[in-house]
Amino acid sequence: MAQQIELTQTVQDSQLGQRLDQAIAEMFTDFSRSRLKEWLLAGKVSMDGQVVTKPRTKVMGGEVIVLQAELEDEERWEAQDIPLNIVYEDDDIMVINKPRDFVVHPGAGTPDGTVLNALLHHYPDIAEVPRAGIVHRLDKDTTGLMVVAKTVRSQTRLVRALQKRKITREYEAIAIGRMTAGGRVEEPIGRHSTKRTLMAVTPTGKPAVTHYRVAEHFREHTRIRLRLETGRTHQIRVHMAYLQHPLLGDIAYGGRARIPREASVEVTEMIRQFDRQALHAAMLRFEHPVTGEEVEFHAPIPDDMVVMTEALRADTELHGLNDEF
Template sequence: MIEHIQQQLSVPRELHNQRVDSVLARLLPEYSRSLICNWIKTGAVTLNNLPCKPKDKALGGDLITINVDYTIDNTDFNLCKPENIPIQIVYEDSEVIVVNKPASLVVHPGAGNKEHTLVNALLHHCPELQLLPRAGIIHRLDKDTTGLLIVAKNLISHTYLIRQMQNREIKRHYLTLVHGYVISGGTIDTGFGRHPKNRLKMAVTDFGRQAVTHYNINKHYKDFTLLNVSLMTGRTHQIRVHMNYINHPVVGDQLYGGRMKFPPNADEAILSVLKQFKRQALHACSISFCHPVKNTEITLNALLPDDFELLLNTLDQHDEK
């Protein structure tokens, strides 16, 4: 698959007087340093609208422009084999599938995950997806995040839906339970990139790509808050990172929030259900998009999975403020 990348980036003061390839590697952590160097050498990158070399120094406030066609490696997807894994299909027609992904199911194949992924399940359900980039998957959910995910069934619909995603026209809404009492709703707007020390994590940064998360209060409990969350951008782990950034980590999120925190003097029923909850309390509950052929808006909803519903029911009975 060929993805066209066209971006203009202002060099932050923190990266003043560093090499152009180093600056781009920091600002665009999803691309390798060698790939970025190749873009520079082939003239796809300019510094202040002039050709540049990887070793050229960029100053704070300089403008770096990228204009390149990037071929995405689809090898891992092509090696996937169909597997008869049950999946819940919320919507399907000749153009698109929307699934309600369960917890513990990895979306994409990768290192250590060539089998038992959502891609394997989709290929069993719809073998022609093998011909599409990323098996037609338009966006992703973390392994232990549940909820709605869009899959295109042909190249025309895939292109149309990817464009909607890039233009931020697909609306995704989540429910998440976080620790503590969130006083009011708000918007988190930060730089976002790879964690400087732990490559498995993402982090809020002073540079990098913009990440915007909107949230409002659904319900207050004594020790927790249920939030409605919507994304303007869709960075990896965005909600989890942003909730931790405002000191209200997602319940069960060990990667960003650490070990499960049990409220002092909590009811035994609450302690019991928290000990059994082995993942982040995050569910993609609603999604809206324009149908690629019918040109009508499709809005779909997914009920909470059983474990999340049990957690909230227990809090309703024992932890109301």
């Protein structure tokens, strides 16, 4: 039996001039671009109450888009017995510590094996909650804390808190280069103009704000702590690259290895072989959606970042800091 879906989204001002097929791909991220285009051509998409079947139709911002379609049973998400590192759980919420190489939500190229599939196995009733209770996401190779809602009521309240910037998310990262001091990045983020799987700072993007502070200086790297006000895709990675301090290991956003002068062979190889963005969601604080109590959770820095930090610290102690920034 097919599952009926009806989803409504409003075109953002930042999408002005986009083709309709591009716009809906950004709105309805649970589905692949090809599936959305099939539905569009089949008359399953309406704009301001009028069915639209031409992918090249331009959007101006403010239009109400309604997607009405059917999902066959075999296309629905499956429960899979995948271990979850659960930091906290009660009747309403779950907080997990996500490891690297773990995609949060099924999508193009990753139909299963995700956090969502694991959640469905751990708590089958979560299938009744939109997106299986997922409130916010982490990139595949970003580690750390995520909160998941186990009921529709909890999800509604957590999403509202996230939109009102009442959920505090703090990250630890290793950036390339010597950063002189902390600060704030307030630059809009949107889809990259040519590399469609990446994001970029762009005048037509959505507002994005990242706060950062220096935790420790190394010779050619800086350990930093960051807090998000907004939650755009790849936000920290994009903002740090914009500052010309991309994250260690983040090849997608320009994180080419930088080797300190006269570094040992061991440290040199560790830097070159660090194969993910050095980014970890270390702290999460919010009001419990049911009790109203403020709760705070911490996830220890993962081993790969700990070992890298210790190596950079030892290298700095051995050679000393160059005071010229």
